[in-house]
Every structure is written in C-alpha cells, then in structure tokens.
Amino acid sequence: MTDTSVIISSVQITELIDLVKKFHGFDFSGYTKASLKRRITRIMQLKKLSFYDLKHTLVNDPHFFQDFLEEITVNVTEMFRDPSFYKALNNQVVPYLSTYQHSKIWCAGCSTGEEAYSLAILMREAGLSQKSFIYGTDINTEVLKEARRGIYSLRNIKSYAENYQFTGLKGSISDNFTILYDAASIHNELKQNTLFSVHNLVSDGVFNEFQLISCRNVFIYFETDLQERILDLFYKSLCHLGYLCLGSKETIRSDAFKKKFKVINQKENIYQKIGA
C-alpha cells in the first residue's frame, strides 16, 4: 500500500540533488525526475522520514548515504532479462566476437551482477570462455559486493531458468552454478572471467577498450543530455566496429550519435560503432 501522506515537490527534489552533490559528490541532476521523485518518496516512507529529516540525516549520518544510494538507484535485475536480446546477441554479434583474439566486455550499471554473469554464460556456451573477459561496473559499492559473491536465491533462479529457455542457448542454466540449500552459487570458472568495480557513468571516464558494451535499462533513468554524454563515453571506449547494447525500450535519439552507430538489430537495440 502506498502512503499517500508523503508529497514532495519538484523544488524539494532539486534541493536534495544539490545537497547530495555538495556533501557526497554524487551528481543526480541528469537523472529523470519522475523516477527520482518516486524513489525519494519511497525512501521517506521506508525510513519514516519527513523531508527535513531526510536532509538532516543525509548531512549528519555518515552511514545513511549508502542506504540512500542503494534505494535511489534501481537495483532490480534478472539473468537473461529479455531472452530475445540474448538470442540476437548470440546470432548476430558473438560470431564476430569469436574472430578477436580476446574480447573485453563492459557491463555498465551491472548492479548485483546477473547481467554480467548472463554474458559470461553466453560466452561460455559459445566456447569463448578463454577468449573473453567481462567488466561489471556500478556506482554502488554494496551491490558490487553481491555481484562478486555471485550467490542468488533459488527462487529467482527459477524465473531466470524460464528466461534461459527462450534464449535458444544450449545446455541448462543450472550448469553454471552449485545449489546450496536455498541459494545458487555461480561457478568459479565463470567468476574468473569477471571483474566488478566502481565506476560512475556520470563522472568517470574511459578505463579500457572494449569489443562490446552492454548498458541495459540504465539510460531510462537518465535525461537525454546525460544519455548523450554517456554515449560519447561509450563511443570512446569501444574499439573500431565494437558493439553497443541498450535495453529493449531504449534507443539512440541524438542525430550526431545515430551517424556514429549502425543499427545491427532495431528491436533489441544492438548497435555497432562506425566511423573514426
């Protein structure tokens, strides 16, 4: 049940964004406001804080910001979310990746790691485990800890298994983890091919050169100006003819970047870097 008593204004949202930037160095000004407002309202309800209390706690309680960050960023993710995307990736992109000596993949905004491991599984199924490496990044250190741990609840795995069925990949998703009571632990073989580290898409720059960047359901939280800045970061981080994957309801809107990326799959939003 939503608590109808919490109402905050757009002015207050701006005030909070300024405060967070000033005291914690995180810039949320380019985030979409409707979603941000919903998240902040939720934090106030969960923690039973008035707007004044929220500001006060953000400034004075050093541990609170981590909680705030976890709530303000959406960390809902799945393994093999949008199975048709993985199918397209496997059919249209993986054959090209296999021609490289080594493929570096960046899963940007990886949250608790489900998508990064999905990509690792995809590469393993393609026989490219030894020739690929996956970098998962997020702004949130707590979710990255979970990603490194690679332990997921068995209840979620059931729905991931359903997704996996629709990907057309061979084998079974359960080949990739060990079941311990009510949890599934990702095999070390897959973990060895991944590295999870902090990176803020808003403020951090290029850190490596990649053959594939997957940034799915992250752009939906960013306004178009910020999306464009991050497209530039991705463009600079991709090798010539490298691939960029966005979420299935996300798209490149900027004319400048439409010219720099060729559409490989319109429905699944898979692009390829072209030009110099």
Add this chain to the structure above:
Amino acid sequence: MGPDKNLLERWHDAEILLLGGSAGSFKLLFHIVKSLSPAINKTVIIVIHRKKNFFSEIEKLFAENSRMLLREVVDKDTLNKNTIYIAPANYHTLIEKDGTFGLDVSDAVWYSKPSIDVTFESAAEVYKERCIAILLSGANQDGAEGLLKLKQSGATTIAQHPEDAEMDEMPRAAINIGAAQYILHTDEIFNLLQTE
C-alpha cells in the same frame, strides 16, 4: 475545471485518456481501441497487466485494428495527440514534466509491472485536471490508489461498473476508496468514448 461540469464536458476538455485493466479487460480494451477515432483529439495511454515473456502480440493486434497511431512506449517518447501508447511489459511507465515518457524497472507494485498505480499517479502529477481515466476489470487492487490520486489532482475518474466487469475486484477497490467519480456500465463507457 469545476465540479459543476458534466461528464461530457469533462470528456471533451480532457487531453489525456488513461485506460487501466487487468484480468478480464483484454477483449474490452481491444474493442475500445477499435472504436476510438482520431477525432477525439486526445493522447491515449493504456496500461494492461501481462506476463513478461509472453510476446502476446498485443501491439500488433491492437495496431491492426486501430484508426489511431498505436505504439508501445519507448524511453523518452513524446506524448503526442491522436496516438495510443501501450505500457510495455516488465517496466513501469512514468510521465515526465516535459511531456515525455520515462520507464522504470523497479519492483512490481501489486505484483504488477507495468503497474496502473504508477502511471496514474505520474499522470496525476503532470497533467492533473487534463486527464480522464477509466479503470476496468481486474483481479487485484492495482489502479485504485492511482485513480484516487488522479481524482485529488482534479482529473475525471471513472470505474467500470463491477456488475459488468469480468473480474470486479479492481473497479470495486477503486469505488471502495472513493476514487471513482463516475461508475459506468460498459455501454456507457463506449458511448462516452465515441463522443467527438
């Protein structure tokens, strides 16, 4: 928009038509989509509950039978007149102040993603009295709270008559919390939507 206005005037003045439905509303929504004419001069937003991995071809079926443009919402789409927008499965659909759609993959609300509450509340904040919303058949309570927010913001709110709804829990939930200004039978809903 004052309370003295009658429903037809409210319908005529509204710029955004919101339709929410769940179990038992699919056929009805199909017929509504089929009946809508561009002459109503509104942006139509449909939120219907569905399962994430069932590519139910809703858009295709609806689009083939619609006289208006119809599309599934893509991130940052602009809300255009005479277009029917369908909230995509496995996302919440929000409306931004600049008149564009935003999407969100956060937790389901009432086990539903898309949630009708989320879209209705968001429309209430941005478009207020410029909205008219209809909550149709469904087997849970999603949409009731959102309809209440719309009513509080000055929008016109309608629930399908529970006797006519294949599943009456959803419209009943809205009526119980006083979110529905009008309770209309299915034929009355059609009559209203036909008015140009």
